[in-house]
Amino acid sequence: MSLKLVYPALALILWMFVVLGILFLRRKQAFAAKQVRMADVAVSTEAYPQPARLAAANFANQFETPVIFFALIMLAMEVGATSYIMAALAWLYVASRVVHTVIHVGSNDLRLRAPVFALGVVALFGMWIGVLLAVL
Template structure:
């Protein structure tokens, strides 16, 4: 297992969970796209230059996959900053897991019902968590 500091390890796990979420959404996207191609809902020439022709389910998954490289990038940066600054306590770990939970909820809503009100609320919660995490790291620097 190596000599990884347990406090650092506790923060790497939520980062890995976030990466697993991105892979899971990628697989859902691939499955839905493949199904659309094989069922002839869409043809290759229809999607060669734009994703607009994909059926709704495939577009939902693709949009969510793109989302995995937006706000979560701030999460990765903040976790690395927490590790570097030593702000690796229970509060930081709890906030990291709470953010990841919010992203799993956001992805679930996005690729299923796509209820925009619920999706926006879950997204907002995740952003608030990141703001608190930012403050936690800033306080650790003082």
């Protein structure tokens, strides 16, 4: 088995834990600063201040296109599509997720965030092509 694709998958999982940590800290800060009470967020998280909502939105994003990434990693390993090009595309996707998070929980500038997201999707599409070519 080639580990070339295991490492970016593990890196993205670690990044997801980092984002969860950011979310936890921002929510904890909101409670500590008395910007929100438990009753305010018991049913909906809309009462959290913007920094906490951005972190929550980014954490939710970690379960959208990354699902495709993890499926492609497993498929690629199953069909032997584990070339250095596939590994580079996987790392490019992981890097795009990290940069996307930094922008999302930071400036949240969509002019920056959207192209980074698109780059990640292009990397995923390249990985899909790699898997497709391996099975044809």
